[in-house]
Amino acid sequence: MQADTRHLALPFFDDAHRELAPRLADWAGAQQVDERDDRAACKTWVQRLGDAGWLRYCVPASAGGALERLDSRALVILRETLAFHSPLADFAFAMQGLGSGAITLAGTPAQQAAYLPAVARGEKIAAFALSEPDAGSDAGAMAMRAARAASGDGWQLDGTKTWISNGGIADFYVTFAKTDAAAGTRGITAFIVDATAAGLDSSAHIEVMAPHPLATLQFTGCGLPGDAQLGPLNGGFKLAMQTLDIFRASVAGAALGMARRALAEHPARRRVAHRFGQRPARHAQRGAGHRGAEDV
The missing domain is CATH 2.40.110.10 (Butyryl-CoA Dehydrogenase, subunit A, domain 2)
Known part of the structure; x- marks a missing residue:
């Protein structure tokens, strides 16, 4: 399943960003992770993201990163794409960046060497x-x-x-x-x-x-x-605050990724004309009514 990527034509993005989204989408769509245990799944996602090189966008080139410095536009695309496929994968990626971002901004050379390369490889969780x-x-x-x-x-x-x-x-x-x-x-x-x-x-x-x-x-x-x-x-x-500012726009990207997934799922759900004699929307309304009654 692929998300709508027409927004990548906006002048806000450049060719490097436009190439990034489909490449990550192909990779993320091929991953199978059992997410019933959120802790184990998050560790798995961090390791896979590190092995595939995606966590290199969480640190600067001086620490083994993909770019000279953290790029908010790339972070938006990466988080939107990951959130479309798995919100937990997006979470794992975002926290590697947020958790190590202050070290990128203010760490001594020794601190950066001790933590950032390991974050990029998925060897340390931040x-x-x-x-x-x-x-x-x-x-x-x-x-x-x-x-x-x-x-x-x-x-x-x-x-x-x-x-x-x-x-x-x-x-x-x-x-x-x-x-x-x-x-x-x-x-x-x-x-x-x-x-x-x-x-x-x-x-x-x-x-x-x-x-x-x-x-x-x-x-x-x-x-x-x-x-x-x-x-x-x-x-x-x-x-x-400086660390949070780098990642603020990417929160919207993640939200859009989940919203795009909901829209992409909708046609298939809509084709189910009736279930137990009623449309699915009717079941949702009835379920909401029952829950409301239980809360009284």
Whole structure:
């Protein structure tokens, strides 16, 4: 099944983008992944996307990426195409980019070398840990704290992050914490936290309607070396927003991919004239009515 790609003729895209979409569509359409276990399936998608070279669009050329720098237009096309075939494949791709994006933007050469090539190969799964139980869109309200270690060399993180995509399966978490409690968004710093860090518990899996790896992270005296700091001290909020900005347009691309799949499926569904003596739409209306009655 192929999506409508007439939109690729828009001047917003160039020839490289137009070539990218059908090539990825052919690859994605040939993949068969059992997605009943979302965690296992996500790991499989990351490995396959890495083996096929698609994750190279999540990192810059300096780290083995396909392009000199991250290209928002390419990300839109890649996510739309993947979402048409499998929303979980799109999720796996997007989180590799979002979870490592801050390292691309602000990582030291050593940090970039340690994480980005492995992200591109699908050997390390990335995650972006910003949200908290009482701090979602208002990042300045976060309660998680990062304090200098008693030795003076390193950090200690304490607090909770929640609704973290890839939580429980990620190999590392780009994590944001308050380093100046009185400074609001100007007192947030980013850190790279390996999943094996002592004091990190990522076992609280969150179940949602559209299955994908999601968890609450608990940091309890989580000790980090000094070189785990990502970007400048108290520069974490700006870094988080810059990372999100790269991927904002691609969220719309993913939504369009799923919508295009629904439209592509519609003719085949419509050809079913009657089912048990009624049209399928009538069954949907009746089902909705029953659910409404159960909720009263």
